[in-house]
Amino acid sequence: MNNTVAATARDNDGRPVWRFLLDELKPxxxxxxxxxxxxxxxxxxxxxxxxIRFWKGIGAITNLTQEIPWGLWIxxxxxxxxxFAGGAYVLTFMVYILKMDKYHSIVRITVLNGFLAYxxxxxxLLLDLGRPWNVINxxxxxxxxxxxxxxxxxxxxxxxxxxxxxxxxxAIAEWLGARRARKILSAMTMxxxxxxxxLSTLHQSGLGALYLMAKDKIHPLWYSEFIPILxxxxxxxxGLSMVIFEGSISHRVFFRQISEENHKAEKGIxxxxxxxxxxxxxxxxxxxxxxxxxDKNWNLLNTPMGYWFLVEMIGFVLLPMILFIYSYRNSNIxxxxxxxxxxxxxxxxxxxxxxxxxxxxxxxxxYVPSWMEIVVTLAVxxxxxxxxxxxxxxxxxxxxxxSWVREEK
Amino acid sequence: MSIDRRxxxxxxxxxxxxxxxxxxxxxxxKQGEETEFQAMLYDSTxxxxxxxxEKACAKAHGLPEPLDELEVGVLRKTSEQRRNVINKFDTSAxxxxxxxxxxxxxxxxxxxxxxxxxxxxxKEGPVIWREDKCMxxxxxxxxxPFDVPKFEYHSANPRILKCDMCYDxxxxxxxxxxxxxxxxxxxxxxxxxxxxxxxxRIVENPKDYIDHIYGEKEAGGTGVLFLSxxxxxxxxxxxxxxxxxxxxxxxxxxxxxxSVFVLLPVLLLGIHEATKINxxxxxxxx
Numbered sequence: 001m002n003n004t005v006a007a008t009a010r011d012n013d014g015r016p017v018w019r020f021l022l023d024e025l026k027p028x029x030x031x032x033x034x035x036x037x038x039x040x041x042x043x044x045x046x047x048x049x050x051x052i053r054f055w056k057g058i059g060a061i062t063n064l065t066q067e068i069p070w071g072l073w074i075x076x077x078x079x080x081x082x083x084f085a086g087g088a089y090v091l092t093f094m095v096y097i098l099k100m101d102k103y104h105s106i107v108r109i110t111v112l113n114g115f116l117a118y119x120x121x122x123x124x125l126l127l128d129l130g131r132p133w134n135v136i137n138x139x140x141x142x143x144x145x146x147x148x149x150x151x152x153x154x155x156x157x158x159x160x161x162x163x164x165x166x167x168x169x170x171a172i173a174e175w176l177g178a179r180r181a182r183k184i185l186s187a188m189t190m191x192x193x194x195x196x197x198x199l200s201t202l203h204q205s206g207l208g209a210l211y212l213m214a215k216d217k218i219h220p221l222w223y224s225e226f227i228p229i230l231x232x233x234x235x236x237x238x239g240l241s242m243v244i245f246e247g248s249i250s251h252r253v254f255f256r257q258i259s260e261e262n263h264k265a266e267k268g269i270x271x272x273x274x275x276x277x278x279x280x281x282x283x284x285x286x287x288x289x290x291x292x293x294x295d296k297n298w299n300l301l302n303t304p305m306g307y308w309f310l311v312e313m314i315g316f317v318l319l320p321m322i323l324f325i326y327s328y329r330n331s332n333i334x335x336x337x338x339x340x341x342x343x344x345x346x347x348x349x350x351x352x353x354x355x356x357x358x359x360x361x362x363x364x365x366x367y368v369p370s371w372m373e374i375v376v377t378l379a380v381x382x383x384x385x386x387x388x389x390x391x392x393x394x395x396x397x398x399x400x401x402x403s404w405v406r407e408e409k
Numbered sequence: 410m411s412i413d414r415r416x417x418x419x420x421x422x423x424x425x426x427x428x429x430x431x432x433x434x435x436x437x438x439k440q441g442e443e444t445e446f447q448a449m450l451y452d453s454t455x456x457x458x459x460x461x462x463e464k465a466c467a468k469a470h471g472l473p474e475p476l477d478e479l480e481v482g483v484l485r486k487t488s489e490q491r492r493n494v495i496n497k498f499d500t501s502a503x504x505x506x507x508x509x510x511x512x513x514x515x516x517x518x519x520x521x522x523x524x525x526x527x528x529x530x531x532k533e534g535p536v537i538w539r540e541d542k543c544m545x546x547x548x549x550x551x552x553x554p555f556d557v558p559k560f561e562y563h564s565a566n567p568r569i570l571k572c573d574m575c576y577d578x579x580x581x582x583x584x585x586x587x588x589x590x591x592x593x594x595x596x597x598x599x600x601x602x603x604x605x606x607x608x609x610r611i612v613e614n615p616k617d618y619i620d621h622i623y624g625e626k627e628a629g630g631t632g633v634l635f636l637s638x639x640x641x642x643x644x645x646x647x648x649x650x651x652x653x654x655x656x657x658x659x660x661x662x663x664x665x666x667x668s669v670f671v672l673l674p675v676l677l678l679g680i681h682e683a684t685k686i687n688x689x690x691x692x693x694x695x
Binding site: 130143206 | 486488518520521522523524525526527541542543544545546547548550551552554556559560561562563564565566567647649650651655656658659661662663666669670673674677678680681684685
């Protein structure tokens with residue numbers, strides 16, 4: 001396949017593929033933008049901290065304790081980040097399985113977003129591993145811990161990254177001008193989509209199932225045997241809210257790349273997504289109410305943690321749900337965006353409540369992430385955005401595919 | 410790897426013995442399969458707080474000797490440097506000493522959590538940690554209801570540390586260092602024998618003990634059993650634990666995985682085919 005890529009790349013541009021790739025690596029446009037000025041120092045500092053972490057141990061830059069062994073890097077980077085990446089499986093389900101063509105124009109950017117989220121946030125998991133050189137153990141099969149939920153999650157992360165890469169690969173082939181490769185890769189899309197949706201269903205819920213054995217450690221308002229289902233259902237609107245949020249920014253930042261037609265379609269897409277979000281949130285809220293009544297934790301409501309629980313449920317689930325319904329019925333795009341941001345905050349709060357805030361809420365020494373953990377997290381996010389921007393500026397993600405793609409159809 | 414060698418040597422030994430004695434190999438082998446879990450019984454009423462167990466443990470594992478004093482109200486915890494601690498408590502039954510170390514659960518949450526089988530329940534009973542397999546994810550620490558596994562946060566090559574019931578000594582037929590150092594308070598034997606012994610003590614001296622063997626049912630049964638003159642919440646024990654094993658909690662989820670993995674793709678394919686019919690000109694791959 002490499003040969004094909006090289007040959008066609010030369011055909012299209014009349015120069016060797018390595019020259020093409022080298023040119024593509026250079027920045028496009030001015031680079032002293034406000035985002036760059038903020039992100040570059042953070043990324044550099046983050047990488048310096050990562051060096052210290054591998055040199056002196058995890059304790060050198062984190063506030064983790066023997067009682068609270070998982071902190072911000074797992075609770076936010078992995079658990080929350082993967083929920084936000086859920087947009088890819090929901091959208092591929094809608095477009096490829098249900099054939100909702102309306103959303104076709106945003107599939108590529110969503111899959112790219114999801115793929116990079118997995119690479120970076122699951123990649124951040126490596127920072128948190130004390131002995132990362134043994135990470136191959138559960139993969140190569142010399143010691144399969146098949147009774148472990150983490151075993152399942154780890155495998156699914158890996159396989160899902162491959163599935164998403166296949167889903168996105170036609171864009172890479174178009175960028176390189178590899179016609180034959182594009183044809184082969186496109187033919188694999190459907191399989192990757194079906195496989196990807198199945199994997200996502202299992203590991204979105206699996207992330208919740210990780211915490212099932214920590215029954216006595218998580219605050220009873222957030223622990224229930226239904227965590228896996230709650231995590232799965234909430235990943236639907238978490239992912240779609242991310243799609244709305246990211247789409248709103250992309251439409252401004254990459255304005256010129258988007259065709260007139262797709263600009264016009266944006267409103268309809270946002271309305272449709274807000275409808276789906278509202279539906280999923282209603283199901284989620286209903287489930288939460290059922291779980292709450294089932295667990296009979298009424299007495300806990302009148303405690304500080306109980307108030308916090310109500311803030312999460314009413315302020316960050318019920319309220320954005322109503323806003324989504326309102327914005328859908330009144331075609332209010334601004335309200336869609338506000339609702340999406342509230343929903344995303346709600347997801348962050350919910351995932352952190354399960355993994356960090358409510359985890360050993362009764363411990364004598366509470367865990368608060370160190371500034372260094374936060375900087376590393378920001379560095380990971382900024383690096384991801386850099387790559388995201390780099391890809392969008394070069395590959396046909398938002399803009400139309402090259403003309404030869406349409407000719408071949 | 411060392412376990413394999415030990416097992417190999419053991420098998421070799423058994424085979425040698427069989428040959429020498431001349432009895433059928435089958436019976437020997439069968440006996441091997443019926444290995445019972447080895448366990449420990451700690452009787453608070455007999456412990457005088459000499460901390461011989463702590464010192465023996467430190468010596469056996471090359472850890473620094475514990476020098477801090479016991480004090481009521483100060484809860485000393487196990488750590489990377491200390492796998493076995495004795496604490497002093499002021500209780501309704503007077504001053505009581507209590508031991509804290511790995512419980513060696515029958516169905517350990519840490520081992521079920523481990524995705525590389527680094528945390529491992531041996532057939533002899535002790536739960537051990539294997540350095541060459543562990544990737545340092547600390548999921549065992551998240552899962553253990555007793556907060557036993559400890560992690561070396563300040564090492565570039567960190568280990569998970571906890572009591573391993575001196576597994577290396579047990580396979581050699583010796584008893585754990587702590588039990589060897591202790592007079593009567595900490596005894597070693599098969600779990601069945603020790604449970605019977607604990608029951609006997611409660612029946613014979615009902616005034617000296619509360620009627621509860623900690624570890625008989627907690628977390629589905631543990632390999633370390635406790636007797637106490639005072640309620641367990643007064644001597645620093647976790648008393649709200651469930652009586653079924655912790656791996657049981659994620660079983661439902663894990664069992665659903667194969668069905669989802671088979672049925673969901675079929676369902677998706679079905680929907681895909683169904684929605685395809687409406688459009689003769691197919692444009693699915695884009």
